[in-house]
Amino acid sequence: MAEHLLDVRNLSVEFYTASGVVKAVRNISYHLDRGETLAILGESGSGKSVSSAAIMNLIDMPPGRITSGEIFLDGEDLLTMRPDERREVNGKRIAMIFQDPLSHLNPVYTVGWQIREAMTTHGLPKDAADAQAIRLLGRVGIPDPQAAMDKYPHQFSGGQRQRVMIAMALALRPDLLIADEPTTALDVTVQADVLALLKELQREIGMGVLIITHDLGVVAEIADRVVVMEKGALVESGTVREVYKNPKHPYTRRLIAAAPGKGVMHEGETQGEVLLSVRDVCKNYGAFQALKGVSFDLMAGQTLAIVGESGSGKSTLARVLLRLDEPDSGQAIWKGRDLFQLSPREIYRLRRDLQMVFQDPTQSLNPRMTVFQLVSEAWVIHPDILPRAKWRERVAELLQQVGLSPDHMRRYPHQFSGGQRQRIAIARALALEPRLIICDEAVSALDVSVQAQVIELLDKLRRQTGISFIFIAHDLPVVRDFADQVMVMQKGRIVELGGVRQIFEAPREPYTQALLAASLDPDPDVQAAHRARRA
Amino acid sequence: ASGAIKIVLPEEADLLEPCMATRSNIGRIIMENVSETLTELDVRGKKGVMPRLAEKWEQNADGSWRFHLRQGVKFSDGTVFDAKDVKHSFDRVMSDKITCEAKRYFGGMTITTNVVDDNTIDIKTQPVQPILPLLMSLVTIVPESTPMQFVREPVGTGPYKLTNWTPGQQIVLETREDYWGKKPSVTKATYLFRADPSVRAAMVQTGEADLSPSISQLDATNPKTDFSYLDSETVYLRIDHNIAPLNDVRVRKALNLAIDRQAFLGTLVPEGAVLATAIVPPTTLGWNPDVKQFPHDVAAAKKLLAEAKAAGVPVETPITIIARTANFPNVTEIMEAIQAQLQEAGFKVELKFVEVAEHETYYSKPFKEGRGPQLVAAMHDNSKGDPSFSMFFKYASKGTQSGFSDPKVDDLIQRASAAVGDERARLWSQLIAYLHDDVVADVLLFHMVGFARVSEKLDFKPTIATNSMLQLSEIGIR
Amino acid sequence: MLSFIRKRSVASLISLVGLIVMVFFLSRMTGDPASLFLPVEASAEMKQQFRELHGLNDPLLVQFGRYVGDVVTGDLGESYRKARPALDVVTEAFTWTLWLALITMSLVTSAAIVVGSLAAFRSGGFFDRIASMLSLIGASVPDFWLAIVAIVLFSVNLAWLPTSGTGSVLHWILPIGVLFVRPFGIIVQVVRGSMISALSSAYVKTARAKGVRSGPIIFIHALRNAMLPVITVIGDQAASLLNGAVVVETIFGFPGVGKLMIDSILQRDFNVVLAAILVTALAIFLMNLLIDLCYALLDPRIRH
Amino acid sequence: MGRMLLADKFALVAALFLVVMVILALVGPAWLGEEAVRQNLRGRNLAPFDWSRGWIWCMGADALGRPLFARIIVATQNTLMVAAGAVVLSAAIGTFLGLMAGFSSPRISQIIMRLADVIMSFPSLLIAVIVLYLLGSSIVNLMVVLSITRIPVYLRTTRAEVLEIRERMFVQAARVMGASSNRILFRHILPIVFPTLTTLATLDFAYVMLAESALSFLGIGIQPPDITWGLMISQGRQYLTNAWWLSFWPGLAIILTTLSLNLLSNWLRIALDPVQRWRLEMKEPANG
Numbered sequence A: 001m002a003e004h005l006l007d008v009r010n011l012s013v014e015f016y017t018a019s020g021v022v023k024a025v026r027n028i029s030y031h032l033d034r035g036e037t038l039a040i041l042g043e044s045g046s047g048k049s050v051s052s053a054a055i056m057n058l059i060d061m062p063p064g065r066i067t068s069g070e071i072f073l074d075g076e077d078l079l080t081m082r083p084d085e086r087r088e089v090n091g092k093r094i095a096m097i098f099q100d101p102l103s104h105l106n107p108v109y110t111v112g113w114q115i116r117e118a119m120t121t122h123g124l125p126k127d128a129a130d131a132q133a134i135r136l137l138g139r140v141g142i143p144d145p146q147a148a149m150d151k152y153p154h155q156f157s158g159g160q161r162q163r164v165m166i167a168m169a170l171a172l173r174p175d176l177l178i179a180d181e182p183t184t185a186l187d188v189t190v191q192a193d194v195l196a197l198l199k200e201l202q203r204e205i206g207m208g209v210l211i212i213t214h215d216l217g218v219v220a221e222i223a224d225r226v227v228v229m230e231k232g233a234l235v236e237s238g239t240v241r242e243v244y245k246n247p248k249h250p251y252t253r254r255l256i257a258a259a260p261g262k263g264v265m266h267e268g269e270t271q272g273e274v275l276l277s278v279r280d281v282c283k284n285y286g287a288f289q290a291l292k293g294v295s296f297d298l299m300a301g302q303t304l305a306i307v308g309e310s311g312s313g314k315s316t317l318a319r320v321l322l323r324l325d326e327p328d329s330g331q332a333i334w335k336g337r338d339l340f341q342l343s344p345r346e347i348y349r350l351r352r353d354l355q356m357v358f359q360d361p362t363q364s365l366n367p368r369m370t371v372f373q374l375v376s377e378a379w380v381i382h383p384d385i386l387p388r389a390k391w392r393e394r395v396a397e398l399l400q401q402v403g404l405s406p407d408h409m410r411r412y413p414h415q416f417s418g419g420q421r422q423r424i425a426i427a428r429a430l431a432l433e434p435r436l437i438i439c440d441e442a443v444s445a446l447d448v449s450v451q452a453q454v455i456e457l458l459d460k461l462r463r464q465t466g467i468s469f470i471f472i473a474h475d476l477p478v479v480r481d482f483a484d485q486v487m488v489m490q491k492g493r494i495v496e497l498g499g500v501r502q503i504f505e506a507p508r509e510p511y512t513q514a515l516l517a518a519s520l521d522p523d524p525d526v527q528a529a530h531r532a533r534r535a
Numbered sequence B: 001a002s003g004a005i006k007i008v009l010p011e012e013a014d015l016l017e018p019c020m021a022t023r024s025n026i027g028r029i030i031m032e033n034v035s036e037t038l039t040e041l042d043v044r045g046k047k048g049v050m051p052r053l054a055e056k057w058e059q060n061a062d063g064s065w066r067f068h069l070r071q072g073v074k075f076s077d078g079t080v081f082d083a084k085d086v087k088h089s090f091d092r093v094m095s096d097k098i099t100c101e102a103k104r105y106f107g108g109m110t111i112t113t114n115v116v117d118d119n120t121i122d123i124k125t126q127p128v129q130p131i132l133p134l135l136m137s138l139v140t141i142v143p144e145s146t147p148m149q150f151v152r153e154p155v156g157t158g159p160y161k162l163t164n165w166t167p168g169q170q171i172v173l174e175t176r177e178d179y180w181g182k183k184p185s186v187t188k189a190t191y192l193f194r195a196d197p198s199v200r201a202a203m204v205q206t207g208e209a210d211l212s213p214s215i216s217q218l219d220a221t222n223p224k225t226d227f228s229y230l231d232s233e234t235v236y237l238r239i240d241h242n243i244a245p246l247n248d249v250r251v252r253k254a255l256n257l258a259i260d261r262q263a264f265l266g267t268l269v270p271e272g273a274v275l276a277t278a279i280v281p282p283t284t285l286g287w288n289p290d291v292k293q294f295p296h297d298v299a300a301a302k303k304l305l306a307e308a309k310a311a312g313v314p315v316e317t318p319i320t321i322i323a324r325t326a327n328f329p330n331v332t333e334i335m336e337a338i339q340a341q342l343q344e345a346g347f348k349v350e351l352k353f354v355e356v357a358e359h360e361t362y363y364s365k366p367f368k369e370g371r372g373p374q375l376v377a378a379m380h381d382n383s384k385g386d387p388s389f390s391m392f393f394k395y396a397s398k399g400t401q402s403g404f405s406d407p408k409v410d411d412l413i414q415r416a417s418a419a420v421g422d423e424r425a426r427l428w429s430q431l432i433a434y435l436h437d438d439v440v441a442d443v444l445l446f447h448m449v450g451f452a453r454v455s456e457k458l459d460f461k462p463t464i465a466t467n468s469m470l471q472l473s474e475i476g477i478r
Numbered sequence C: 001m002l003s004f005i006r007k008r009s010v011a012s013l014i015s016l017v018g019l020i021v022m023v024f025f026l027s028r029m030t031g032d033p034a035s036l037f038l039p040v041e042a043s044a045e046m047k048q049q050f051r052e053l054h055g056l057n058d059p060l061l062v063q064f065g066r067y068v069g070d071v072v073t074g075d076l077g078e079s080y081r082k083a084r085p086a087l088d089v090v091t092e093a094f095t096w097t098l099w100l101a102l103i104t105m106s107l108v109t110s111a112a113i114v115v116g117s118l119a120a121f122r123s124g125g126f127f128d129r130i131a132s133m134l135s136l137i138g139a140s141v142p143d144f145w146l147a148i149v150a151i152v153l154f155s156v157n158l159a160w161l162p163t164s165g166t167g168s169v170l171h172w173i174l175p176i177g178v179l180f181v182r183p184f185g186i187i188v189q190v191v192r193g194s195m196i197s198a199l200s201s202a203y204v205k206t207a208r209a210k211g212v213r214s215g216p217i218i219f220i221h222a223l224r225n226a227m228l229p230v231i232t233v234i235g236d237q238a239a240s241l242l243n244g245a246v247v248v249e250t251i252f253g254f255p256g257v258g259k260l261m262i263d264s265i266l267q268r269d270f271n272v273v274l275a276a277i278l279v280t281a282l283a284i285f286l287m288n289l290l291i292d293l294c295y296a297l298l299d300p301r302i303r304h
Numbered sequence D: 001m002g003r004m005l006l007a008d009k010f011a012l013v014a015a016l017f018l019v020v021m022v023i024l025a026l027v028g029p030a031w032l033g034e035e036a037v038r039q040n041l042r043g044r045n046l047a048p049f050d051w052s053r054g055w056i057w058c059m060g061a062d063a064l065g066r067p068l069f070a071r072i073i074v075a076t077q078n079t080l081m082v083a084a085g086a087v088v089l090s091a092a093i094g095t096f097l098g099l100m101a102g103f104s105s106p107r108i109s110q111i112i113m114r115l116a117d118v119i120m121s122f123p124s125l126l127i128a129v130i131v132l133y134l135l136g137s138s139i140v141n142l143m144v145v146l147s148i149t150r151i152p153v154y155l156r157t158t159r160a161e162v163l164e165i166r167e168r169m170f171v172q173a174a175r176v177m178g179a180s181s182n183r184i185l186f187r188h189i190l191p192i193v194f195p196t197l198t199t200l201a202t203l204d205f206a207y208v209m210l211a212e213s214a215l216s217f218l219g220i221g222i223q224p225p226d227i228t229w230g231l232m233i234s235q236g237r238q239y240l241t242n243a244w245w246l247s248f249w250p251g252l253a254i255i256l257t258t259l260s261l262n263l264l265s266n267w268l269r270i271a272l273d274p275v276q277r278w279r280l281e282m283k284e285p286a287n288g
């Protein structure tokens, strides 16, 4: 039998926690060949990231422990290697794109330095590494790569950071690329570019790609084979087509059924009272104009989706509306008052009504607070919402609503998977019972089944309580299912604004059209047809 | 043999001003080395006041003194020494444009100097000063050109001149070719300064220095190099007689009886120290060998206290001992021990340590209003051979550190100061006995000893004056 | 950047003035220099004369006005005791202190960072236990004790080094060695603590995934993130050295500003006290400015 | 918490040691107060480990023949009071000001920071002389003096960390929820700075005890007949080469106390950090 590039056999991983041992990965086996792409699908928290971290030797041991298994790279067992041999493998032969780009980039070094380091560590001379880094940044679609080299991670948008991570991973043209949710924060056009880049490299150097994703579209676009994980175990594997067309395990079936983009579109009601009216908002970072005069209205009980290019100012708009950053000019009328002119006291009252779910879940949760403390903090701050006696009950209820279990209450953020953290953040926003929630990529890290569940929950709340949403997303099918209005942004400007039906069925602007064209379909056959058309 | 030596001292001189040479840290370096005086006190033998720049002197009929000056003496700047320099030196000391320390020895006197000729000068004091020749051993002679402000480069007639002064590091004296007297065997002396006594001792041991005039008793372990010498420091507790219960002589006696002085010797106080019966050391004129120190007698002390109490003296009032930190070696331990001994005898005693500036406010007049009964622990230095430098300040009604006022004491001091010869000695003896036995003026403790470490290559024995003056010409090199 | 420095300098200047004013008045409430300059037996007239000569008899405000006038013309007054310009006295001493502090702090900083980081890297391990123990002992050993023991051992018994003084390079070894110990102990502890957090962060994982060696992971990736509290403590230690390493200066006969300051405080030589504070404060302000620039250099997020 | 303490043997011993110290501080003066001051000039500088004279002489005697063991125990009270008082006071004030400086308007921050500069460049001895000269020397005043001089470290450390932490996302998240500045400072930022501060505070404990000894030596600190470990060290200073035990035992007491505090603070650092806490909670040993 020819050797596989990567061969994982009977891998099991456990974690020690205060409440006992967590079996994060149970006895899983899979393999991957050169030039092949294997997608790992699965529920959030099912052990996808942990199993890939095991390949990279990145699990903290203790508290983690690999209780069984072998991992072969070209026939060599990675788990029994000496540390210096491991170092030669990491980065050079195996590279990894992390799920959570902000915390995985060193905040005090420029991105240029960090990408270059990946290469110089393995012997490339500095100027060659520099040239390569600039080229890679260009390839992943970072505007002005030369200037970007000297910027720090916090100066980039979420999607841009993710692209920096990708550039860093690809720097040495590894034999094996492990990509943990590499495109969640990317808009579809950039996502298409990145996937194309991966494929190109795969063709060129026979790179094997292990991609962890919940986006069935991405799977359809790029993967050859797929394995499905649930609760730490491997429940199904096969070619993409087999699994999509003929799922055997009930969980896989549920997953595929839950794929978004098939529901009925909202009618985009435009009547009702105006809740928030934004006029000509501008925001500059130094000489860079992040927002160049943004205006729109939001009705009560409406969902406004903001889609658009990564780095186009979506998060900035959200931050400005929440007064986390001060705008340079413009107005935002909320209940007859200009948000930007409110005094600190008034802002406090505003906070109850206006909430946000941040793009980066890890960073937005205080690492020293338990889930219970995180969620109930809302009521500590606004004591009139709920009497203390009911807190525990309500936290449990909220956790269940977002698809977590009540006994997660006592855990700390670092003990959760990326998707689980995002759900904690959503639960926290809901705890305040606000009038408007700004969701910045709130569901992008969730697997489709949970995503559907969360979207349904949000939609139900909207209908029942008249809450409004500003929903920043890249995932067009989700937008299609959830939004009333869609706003398309590019380079700090609104390109197009209209009802969801209008945008999806009759896009006027070329950029909107390009965006829709780049959207991926979960059906591998449909996607193959798309590909054929593009080619 | 001759050669260069290194001397390590505890404290650097911040000035080398000749008129400040009575201050020990300055005097130890320049007194009689750089700057000379008209007369000199013999501290090694019993010769008393000896000639130096003055060859002889006599008292005139009007009570003034005539000094005949040595001829052929040159200052280190080349100018010739004559009577005008003496006059100028005096004027400088007494001037109010400059605060010379030597002035304090002439307190209460008006002085007129009269240059008779180049080599003769008359000095007249009002009132007449019988010990003027002795006082002249304290006035350093500077050339007439010296300005009326502190100088940092002393010019003198001594066997040495200052050749290098790097503040904080070293002072170097070297012999002069044109010195009038005998050529000393030490050709060059480098002074170093180290505050820590064990470091000073170590330096002589390792050869980094040849002489350390003061090391700690604890380090003085090598009989070949380490010598003890009676220094002129007397430790005592000044009693404030103005405040009850210390205004009662029985209480003061009881204080004295309660202290076991002998027990300190060889323990907290070096073996060679002498139990004090006077504020001045035994080498002083008029020191009274018949005065016996108080015995250690707790029972007697208790009895006296009881008597005083019966007579209505508030002996229960807590008495405060005020001492200065680092005033002398083991000061804290000694004071704690004294406190314990007094308590043993039934006194209520508190102990308070203060830094130098604060100590001064307790020690000198004006005393604070509303103070409680206080004993101020202090150390007094008189190496001058005459009690007059001590008695007025410590015991006269107007003395700045005096804790009482007694007409008989005032009278004795005045008479003794004016007397000469045996009469003077007799009066001082009488005063010393009266103060000790009748007034019970204070609690006298010890005449302290110092320890010097002298490298074996030097031939030198420290004297009672070593604390304030270290004549390089007295050091021989083996 | 330049405008930051400019603004900062103005603010520092104001606080410097405040400091001097405060010291001027407060120190003059703590006793009379005349009775300390002159022997206890000196008469009241002599003391009076001393005060007169040094202008200490005037009302405090007049004295202050005169002082300000002099300072404006660059004259910091004379030392009462040394009869020379206070500024000369201080700068002379300060040069020594500055060198001592500079050399000691560079040695301490580099050594403590290496040891602290390595201890944190394998926290709980053998090296960590040893390093922690030693550094703690170092932080709590009295320096005069260390100084005397060092002299007895290295100078007297082994005769390797001179006991004290200045002159050759050898003279610097013991004082620096003794001064080294305490800051070293303290900084090692702070580095260790801060590094433990930094080493458990996600970006360290990224570096490991890149195959970066342990050395660069510790000293490049984690260290820079861990440096904020460390440089603060380094600054604090440096400041206390600049204010004078009194014990070491006293024992080793090192003519630095610490001993000078103590002596002049105890003797109430006000002009020297003020000049010394002025000079050291200037140095400390400069150092703090440098530290704040370091914060910004180290962490781009603080930079605006 | 208790179980976590049991899990770390070193911290447990340290905690026990400190408990014993606190008990000694409370009962020491009453228990051995008499013995500690009874002098015996003939038994001065008695060497330690002379068992023939009874346990109280196990550490030897000082220059006045008083048993060092008794003196160390009696001194515990004053020592811990001054040290703990000064450290707690300076840490509390410094941290509070540091939080303010890091979080409030640039102007207030400037004022606080320049104030810190001023204190930092004010020689501690001068502060001591001024305060103690004007207010008189007492344990409370000494505490005040020592704490004033230590404020800037905490202040600067806290501020530096706040500047970084306040840029973190979870602080913004708290702000979005309407958390007041106080809540953000004390509930979100302080816990993150806290471990660094405890490390500093434990080290300062030693610093303060030694600084106090230096002040005593210069005549402006605690003075006999009051005793502290620092004073005992400074009194033993001149006997370093002849009777090492005079300053050795109090020095050892200082070192052991610092060591215990440090072990405890390291333990606390782990116990308070959810990411590290497993080390103390894990039941079976790791195979890593």
Ligand SMILES: Nc1ncnc2c1ncn2[C@@H]1O[C@H](COP(=O)(O)OP(=O)(O)OP(=O)(O)O)[C@@H](O)[C@H]1O
Residues within 6 Å of the ligand: A015, A016, A017, A022, A024, A042, A043, A044, A045, A046, A047, A048, A049, A050, A051, A063, A099, A414, A415, A416, A417, A418, A419, A420, A445, A447
């Ligand atoms: N340090 C830890 N301590 C305890 N439990 C942990 C720890 N790290 C991960 N886990 C648990 O391991 C499980 C697997 O986590 P993992 O990160 O692999 O999920 P995932 O499949 O990548 O999910 P997602 O798609 O949401 O990122 C989760 O249930 C998580 O709670």
Ligand SMILES: Nc1ncnc2c1ncn2[C@@H]1O[C@H](COP(=O)(O)OP(=O)(O)OP(=O)(O)O)[C@@H](O)[C@H]1O
Residues within 6 Å of the ligand: A154, A155, A156, A157, A158, A159, A160, A185, A187, A285, A288, A290, A309, A310, A311, A312, A313, A314, A315, A316, A317, A359
């Ligand atoms: N602190 C900053 N300093 C300088 N530039 C910044 C800063 N923060 C954001 N930017 C820039 O502002 C632009 C908009 O950023 P923003 O985070 O709003 O993008 P976004 O639309 O949310 O993108 P994404 O979908 O990738 O999250 C980006 O080009 C980014 O580089």
Ligand SMILES: [Mg+2]
Residues within 6 Å of the ligand: A048, A049, A050, A099, A180, A417, A418, A419
């Ligand atoms: Mg994951």
Ligand SMILES: [Mg+2]
Residues within 6 Å of the ligand: A157, A158, A159, A314, A315, A316, A359, A440
């Ligand atoms: Mg964004």
